[in-house]
Amino acid sequence: VDKHNQHVYRTLLNHERQQWKMFAGPVGTGKTTFATALMMDMVEEDRTKYPHSIWTTESGLFRACDVAGAKDYSQRVKQLQKYVDAGILLIDDLGASRRPLTDWQGGAMRDLFDHRHSNHKPTLLTTNIASWEDLAKRYGKHVISRMVERCETMHLLAGPDRRLR
Numbered sequence: 001v002d003k004h005n006q007h008v009y010r011t012l013l014n015h016e017r018q019q020w021k022m023f024a025g026p027v028g029t030g031k032t033t034f035a036t037a038l039m040m041d042m043v044e045e046d047r048t049k050y051p052h053s054i055w056t057t058e059s060g061l062f063r064a065c066d067v068a069g070a071k072d073y074s075q076r077v078k079q080l081q082k083y084v085d086a087g088i089l090l091i092d093d094l095g096a097s098r099r100p101l102t103d104w105q106g107g108a109m110r111d112l113f114d115h116r117h118s119n120h121k122p123t124l125l126t127t128n129i130a131s132w133e134d135l136a137k138r139y140g141k142h143v144i145s146r147m148v149e150r151c152e153t154m155h156l157l158a159g160p161d162r163r164l165r
Contacts, residue, residue: 028161
């Protein structure tokens, strides 16, 4: 914890477990570290409440679904369901590829976020895209509306790239 991220640290001390959290900011500012630490605290606090929690990147999620569905579309859907049903889901690097989503990917993200929103499933997100408007350009207003409602705020981190220190 330093002067660049004290505000996020203080917020996490009072985190309500059913809430979502969105961490945004430049590369190396601690987004993934904070999100992962929060996830691990939640799992340690109650392993029975959060079975089968998943930590993934957006590209890892899509890759796992593509590999599973290479020969059978129903396997792709079954793989996606694992993320939908996860006790806690942490998706790191939302929008990192900057490539447009395919129709399947866009639909998968809508289904994923809609289900997790409707069922109050804890979801932790990190991104370098530091505005709801820019995220809406990628995922659509439907998805972002759910993110905004559950996250309430976007936790912006700043400062130097910690990996380059």
